[in-house]
Amino acid sequence: MTAAAAPTAAHTAPDGAPDPAARARRRRSALRTAAFMSPWLIGFAVFFAYPLLSTVYFSFTKYDGFRQPVFNGLDNWSYVFTDSPAFWPAMRNTLWLVVVMVGCRVAFGLGIGLLITKIKTGTGIFRTLFYLPYLAPPVAATLAFVFLLNPGTGPVNTVLDAVGLPTPGWFTDPSWSKPALTALALWGVGDLMVIFMAALLDVPKEQYEAAELDGAGSWARFRHITLPNISPIVLFAVVTGVIQAMQYYTQPLVAGKVAAGVIGGSGQQFEPGYPDKSTLTLPQLVYNLGFQRFDYGTACVIALVLFTLSMAFTALLMRRRGGLIGAGE
Amino acid sequence: MPRTGRLTTAATLLAAISVLATACTGQSGNAAADDPAKDVTLSFWHGWSAPSEVMAIEENIARFEKAHPNIKVKVTGNMTDDKVNQALRAGGDGAPDVVSSFTTDSVGKFCNSGAFADLNPFLEKSGIDKAKVFPKTLLEYTQFNGNQCTLPLLNDAYGLVYNKTAFAAAGITEPPKTWSRFTEVAQKLTKPKGDSYEQVGLMPTFHGYETKPTRLAAQWGARYFDADGKAGLAKDPAFTKMLTAQKDLVEKLGGYEKLERFRTTFGDEWSAEHPFHRGQVAMQIDGEWRAAMAKEAGVGFEIGTAPLPVPDDQAADYGKGYLSGTIMGIASVGTKQNAAWELVKYMTTDTEAVVAFANAIHNVPSTLAALESPALELTPEFKTFVDIARHPKSSTTPAQADGGTYQLTFEDFAYGAEKGAVADITAGLAKVDQQIDTDIAKAK
Numbered sequence: 001m002t003a004a005a006a007p008t009a010a011h012t013a014p015d016g017a018p019d020p021a022a023r024a025r026r027r028r029s030a031l032r033t034a035a036f037m038s039p040w041l042i043g044f045a046v047f048f049a050y051p052l053l054s055t056v057y058f059s060f061t062k063y064d065g066f067r068q069p070v071f072n073g074l075d076n077w078s079y080v081f082t083d084s085p086a087f088w089p090a091m092r093n094t095l096w097l098v099v100v101m102v103g104c105r106v107a108f109g110l111g112i113g114l115l116i117t118k119i120k121t122g123t124g125i126f127r128t129l130f131y132l133p134y135l136a137p138p139v140a141a142t143l144a145f146v147f148l149l150n151p152g153t154g155p156v157n158t159v160l161d162a163v164g165l166p167t168p169g170w171f172t173d174p175s176w177s178k179p180a181l182t183a184l185a186l187w188g189v190g191d192l193m194v195i196f197m198a199a200l201l202d203v204p205k206e207q208y209e210a211a212e213l214d215g216a217g218s219w220a221r222f223r224h225i226t227l228p229n230i231s232p233i234v235l236f237a238v239v240t241g242v243i244q245a246m247q248y249y250t251q252p253l254v255a256g257k258v259a260a261g262v263i264g265g266s267g268q269q270f271e272p273g274y275p276d277k278s279t280l281t282l283p284q285l286v287y288n289l290g291f292q293r294f295d296y297g298t299a300c301v302i303a304l305v306l307f308t309l310s311m312a313f314t315a316l317l318m319r320r321r322g323g324l325i326g327a328g329e
Numbered sequence: 330m331p332r333t334g335r336l337t338t339a340a341t342l343l344a345a346i347s348v349l350a351t352a353c354t355g356q357s358g359n360a361a362a363d364d365p366a367k368d369v370t371l372s373f374w375h376g377w378s379a380p381s382e383v384m385a386i387e388e389n390i391a392r393f394e395k396a397h398p399n400i401k402v403k404v405t406g407n408m409t410d411d412k413v414n415q416a417l418r419a420g421g422d423g424a425p426d427v428v429s430s431f432t433t434d435s436v437g438k439f440c441n442s443g444a445f446a447d448l449n450p451f452l453e454k455s456g457i458d459k460a461k462v463f464p465k466t467l468l469e470y471t472q473f474n475g476n477q478c479t480l481p482l483l484n485d486a487y488g489l490v491y492n493k494t495a496f497a498a499a500g501i502t503e504p505p506k507t508w509s510r511f512t513e514v515a516q517k518l519t520k521p522k523g524d525s526y527e528q529v530g531l532m533p534t535f536h537g538y539e540t541k542p543t544r545l546a547a548q549w550g551a552r553y554f555d556a557d558g559k560a561g562l563a564k565d566p567a568f569t570k571m572l573t574a575q576k577d578l579v580e581k582l583g584g585y586e587k588l589e590r591f592r593t594t595f596g597d598e599w600s601a602e603h604p605f606h607r608g609q610v611a612m613q614i615d616g617e618w619r620a621a622m623a624k625e626a627g628v629g630f631e632i633g634t635a636p637l638p639v640p641d642d643q644a645a646d647y648g649k650g651y652l653s654g655t656i657m658g659i660a661s662v663g664t665k666q667n668a669a670w671e672l673v674k675y676m677t678t679d680t681e682a683v684v685a686f687a688n689a690i691h692n693v694p695s696t697l698a699a700l701e702s703p704a705l706e707l708t709p710e711f712k713t714f715v716d717i718a719r720h721p722k723s724s725t726t727p728a729q730a731d732g733g734t735y736q737l738t739f740e741d742f743a744y745g746a747e748k749g750a751v752a753d754i755t756a757g758l759a760k761v762d763q764q765i766d767t768d769i770a771k772a773k
Contacts, residue, residue: 065418066442066661075771083767085738152525152594172589260536261592271737274536276744291411293734294438295772 064294102241109192134190171259174278252279361666385689420662434733440473445658479656481695494630504635542743547651560765585748617714650717731772
């Protein structure tokens with residue numbers, strides 16, 4: 001307390017007023033700092049703060065993008081939570097994808113990473129094979145999956161039928177459409193595999209050797225050495241996965257449209273989410289409301305809900321970071 | 330003081346950002362003050378993409394430019410509604426002056442939002458009595474609450490396209506005229522194969538391309554709104570009867586799941602792999618273009634066309650159908666609206682232009698004069714659709730402030746009804762009415 005008070009006393013004029021020279025120095029220092037930070041500050045203001053504040057503002061207006069927005073209080077908010085037939089199905093689907101798809105992707109990515117690091121021969125080939133699907137454009141990959149999983153003509157069901165197994169409707173069946181999307185996400189798990197591989201190769205070998213000398217089995221080594229060492233990477237994978245799942249748009253839209261037989265052409269309107277809204281996600285709803293139904297206000301409400309959810313998930317995961325890192329730190 | 334100063338700065342910034350947010354919005358309602366006799370270049374966006382269609386529209390534009398040497402038209406094809414909407418919102422030099430869209434259902438949104446200019450003043454200025462130029466139903470779907478923000482650019486009539494050879498093989502001598510006969514014929518034409526089909530008489534499900542609930546509802550003469558403008562699907566028994574008949578048809582043809590699984594084997598609607606071309610379906614609810622497309626695909630069977638069947642108790646109205654079509658409008662943000670009107674006027678009201686375009690892309694003409702024109706190429710298959718367009722009881726879906734959202738709400742319900750997931754259809758329709766009224770009130 002004394003130490004903190006001392007500089008203030010040193011820069012205070014005898015009559016108790018702040019020393020003008022010290023104040024000027026502080027101002028110059030603050031300006032210098034601001035000048036160095038200005039590129040980021042401008043970027044933050046233009047690309048984050050302004051759009052965010054605009055979104056908040058528009059969420060309280062009736063705005064179609066053509067006429068001036070008109071303040072309408074909580075109308076959009078109450079419509080979304082009580083009257084919209086699509087919001088809650090989209091919310092449930094998005095949360096399902098956040099929990100199941102992200103969970104599966106992280107587990108699968110880690111599993112493949114572990115497998116590749118253990119392989120002695122042909123590592124390069126396997127790395128390439130597992131990574132390649134990640135490079136496929138989302139639309140092309142989705143089209144390929146809809147073809148592969150076509151219930152009537154797809155090779156997957158042909159094989160399942162040949163071996164006497166049930167043949168699901170995949171993208172045409174509401175109970176199988178999200179698992180089918182998860183399968184597509186797992187197919188493109190190359191990004192996580194690479195990250196996990198790098199993390200796994202970074203785990204100190206001596207820790208494994210010491211554990212082996214102590215008689216630790218493979219599960220114990222994974223649980224007490226591998227996992228604590230790679231936990232920051234797991235956290236990174238989960239946080240970025242959650243954010244990606246919150247923005248999941250292209251794959252469910254394309255899969256739904258193709259499975260519904262709507263490619264475009266005669267001016268038919270298409271509601272995303274086929275079959276039975278089972279592939280409808282919040283980002284699709286934002287686009288549909290804002291750009292197709294001319295209802296920016298309601299779209300902004302859902303965008304804010306998405307933003308809040310993303311922040312909440314990230315904050316929750318970050319709070320648990322210490323626990324995740326555990327012995328590794 | 331410094332704390333207060335920071336707060337003031339923050340509040341000022343917030344206010345400035347809010348003002349900016351409101352300032353960066355689109356404007357509408359420009360008055361047309363340009364001179365259409367001056368040299369000008371118009372930007373025209375349309376959605377056609379097939380080479381033959383693009384060529385037809387270019388020929389049409391060439392005829393216009395010849396008649397209006399001072400106006401050049403820069404044509405951009407394959408534009409979706411989303412791109413058009415965004416360009417119109419953004420305005421500026423990049424926005425189109427004239428737009429055509431296939432999505433008739435969006436007219437209410439286009440008019441209500443002011444995206445397109447009201448064409449009534451232009452029609453008056455040109456001395457055009459729209460009621461004498463366009464069929465009544467087409468005027469209905471191109472305006473909203475008296476705002477004629479679009480005009481019809483050709484017309485789509487929906488009817489039945491059928492495989493005459495398959496009919497003959499099954500001993501069926503004429504297309505079905507009533508719904509009960511239609512169900513019988515569809516069953517008779519259905520050929521099972523294992524747990525699937527070799528051919529279905531008709532793919533009845535509402536995901537079967539042009540088989541939409543709105544098109545069937547037109548055959549029942551259903552009315553979506555009452556006199557007060559409130560949704561009345563539950564009050565009009567036609568909707569319940571139509572959905573009940575649809576559910577019955579789906580069941581009789583093998584059930585929803587089996588039919589949907591068969592549907593997944595179908596090729597693209599706009600390709601030669603269409604199930605009708607390949608003989609997977611013997612009848613297809615479709616627009617006037619299907620017969621011509623099937624012939625171009627080189628099908629090995631004879632093609633017939635007919636109006637869609639009507640309910641048994643409305644047999645006297647046989648011949649009617651659902652109508653919609655491409656619409657054309659002028660961007661309200663445009664600064665060349667008088668010149669743009671010259672193009673719209675030419676393409677939508679000039680009989681020679683309308684007939685030539687209709688002949689080229691096999692669509693039904695959209696003016697009364699063009700429908701009677703001797704230059705209209707009438708094959709027997711195409712004539713059916715022209716007759717549907719002329720039928721006094723042919724109808725469309727009314728324009729609404731929320732565009733076609735009310736139709737999608739109904740369609741969503743119809744998906745459940747056709748597969749038997751709705752126990753009480755009328756009670757379900759009452760909920761649909763409630764949702765429609767909520768959505769429309771919000772959009773107004």
